[in-house]
Amino acid sequence: xxxxxxxxxxxxxxYKNLGYAISIGLTVLALGAIAVRGGLRYSIDFxxxxxxxxxxxxxxxxxxxxxxxxxxxxxxxxxxxxxxxPTDVVIRAQVPAGEEDEFGDRIESHxxxxxELEGRDFQVVRTEAVGPKIGEELKTQAALAILxxxxxxxxxVAIRFDLKFGVAAIAATLHDIVMSVGxxxxxxxxxxxxxxxxxxxxxxxxxxxxxxxxxxxxxDLRAMRRESYATVVNAAVNQTLSRTALTSxxxxxxxxxxxxxxxxxxxxxxxxxxxxIVIGTYSSIFIAAPLVVDWHRRFEEGRAPAPxxxxxxxxxx
Numbered sequence: 001x002x003x004x005x006x007x008x009x010x011x012x013x014x015y016k017n018l019g020y021a022i023s024i025g026l027t028v029l030a031l032g033a034i035a036v037r038g039g040l041r042y043s044i045d046f047x048x049x050x051x052x053x054x055x056x057x058x059x060x061x062x063x064x065x066x067x068x069x070x071x072x073x074x075x076x077x078x079x080x081x082x083x084x085x086p087t088d089v090v091i092r093a094q095v096p097a098g099e100e101d102e103f104g105d106r107i108e109s110h111x112x113x114x115x116e117l118e119g120r121d122f123q124v125v126r127t128e129a130v131g132p133k134i135g136e137e138l139k140t141q142a143a144l145a146i147l148x149x150x151x152x153x154x155x156x157v158a159i160r161f162d163l164k165f166g167v168a169a170i171a172a173t174l175h176d177i178v179m180s181v182g183x184x185x186x187x188x189x190x191x192x193x194x195x196x197x198x199x200x201x202x203x204x205x206x207x208x209x210x211x212x213x214x215x216x217x218x219x220d221l222r223a224m225r226r227e228s229y230a231t232v233v234n235a236a237v238n239q240t241l242s243r244t245a246l247t248s249x250x251x252x253x254x255x256x257x258x259x260x261x262x263x264x265x266x267x268x269x270x271x272x273x274x275x276x277i278v279i280g281t282y283s284s285i286f287i288a289a290p291l292v293v294d295w296h297r298r299f300e301e302g303r304a305p306a307p308x309x310x311x312x313x314x315x316x317x
Contacts, residue, residue, distance in 0.1 A: 008238040012285060013230055013293065019286030023175055030182015037185050043079065043192035044130060046139050049094045050103040053125040054111075059086040060120055062264065068114035069093070072107060077190075081265045088125070104129070142196045146177065149203050157211070164299070165214050168291035169207060172283040176206045180275045194269045202276030205251075209244060209284045216240050217292065229301070230293045237289050248281045 034040060044051075062080045069078045069091065079092040095103040104127035111117055150170055158166035177199060184191060216236040224232050255277065259270035 008241045009235075010238055010241075011234065012237055013234050013290060016286065016290040016293075019290065023283075023287060027175065027178055027182070030179050030186070033182050033186040037188065040181065040185055041188060041190050042139070043190040044077075044092045044094045045193045046136075046142075046191065047094055048130045049092060050107065051126075051128040051130065052091045052093070052104055052107050053127075054089045054091065054122045055085075055125050056087045056089065056120055056122040058120065060089065060117070060122075062089075064116050065089060065091070065111075068111055068116040069107070071114070072110050075103075075107075138193070142193070145196070145200060146203065149200060150174070153203070153207055157207075157214070160211075161214055161218060164292055164295035167295065168288045169210050169214070171291055172210055172280075172288035173203055173206055175283050175287055176202055176276060176279045179279045180272060183275050184272070189268055189271065192268065194266075195272050198269045198272035198276065201273060202280060205276060206280030206283060209247070209280060210288045212243065213237055213240050213284055213289055214292075217289070229296050233289050233293050237285055241285075244281060244284065248277055252277045 062082070065080045066078070069075065069080070072078075072093075075093055075095060077094045081090045081092070082088065091107065093103060093107060104124075108124055108127075111122070150173060153173060154166045154170050156166075157169045180199060180202060181191075184195070189195075213236060216239055217233050220232045220236045220239070221229075224235065227235075252274065255270050255273045258266055259274060262270055
């Protein structure tokens with residue numbers, strides 16, 4: 001299918017208003033999903049809870065442990081993760097506030113009596129309680145990490161190119177993050193530290209794709225001085241289309257393998273990356289590049305000579 005992108009000359013800007021409308025509609029849907037759900041659903045990394053690390057004599061299936069944990073009284077939710085050796089397991093349990101310390105003993109006692117684990121001996125390696133205050137601090141730090149990343153992106157792109165490119169890059173990146181978070185809310189998935197790491201990865205991936213387009217725009221502005229600004233930007237998007245398709249396609253293929261065969265531990269991380277790759281590729285073409293053109297038309301066109309324009313004197317032939 002690479003022939004679709006060879007010598008591409010698609011009129012992307014003819015449909016830029018449609019692209020804006022789709023993005024605005026999906027963003028409203030994403031924010032609506034968050035509002036309807038009553039906010040995002042956070043893992044115990046942010047809400048607080050109890051962590052119990054167990055070492056079994058023989059490996060135990062994660063599904064068996066989840067089944068045993070499902071009957072623990074007062075347990076809101078739990079995560080089961082492998083920790084190095086197949087016999088080492090970490091249980092992260094979301095528990096009522098103020099009961100983080102006592103739930104470690106309650107979980108151990110319940111698992112020793114659970115029919116699903118009959119005959120499977122284990123020892124408790126460690127038990128830790130994560131209070132809600134620490135969870136709130138992690139929420140703040142995660143939000144600040146994303147905010148700092150956006151500010152640094154704006155500064156970097158504005159210095160390397162100019163302000164309109166920086167604003168367009170930030171708008172496209174914010175679009176990607178809001179859409180990704182909204183889809184997580186729509187599917188009622190938990191936001192964990194791993195998912196926050198995925199969101200930061202999305203920021204970097206989307207920015208990288210956008211900068212490739214911007215760099216080609218800058219080159220074409222020198223080479224195509226007699227063309228209109230919109231024509232130059234549209235040509236740059238088409239010229240980078242094959243690179244975008246190959247890079248995004250190969251990365252998406254890898255992440256799909258992680259999603260389907262990587263196991264539940266990495267499931268949400270891979271899901272966030274899948275969303276980010278698709279939306280980030282879309283935003284580079286239909287959000288970032290059109291915003292650069294609209295900024296130029298709104299704030300720059302008519303105030304300075306077009307690239308390559310020649311001044312003529314009255315009476316010149």
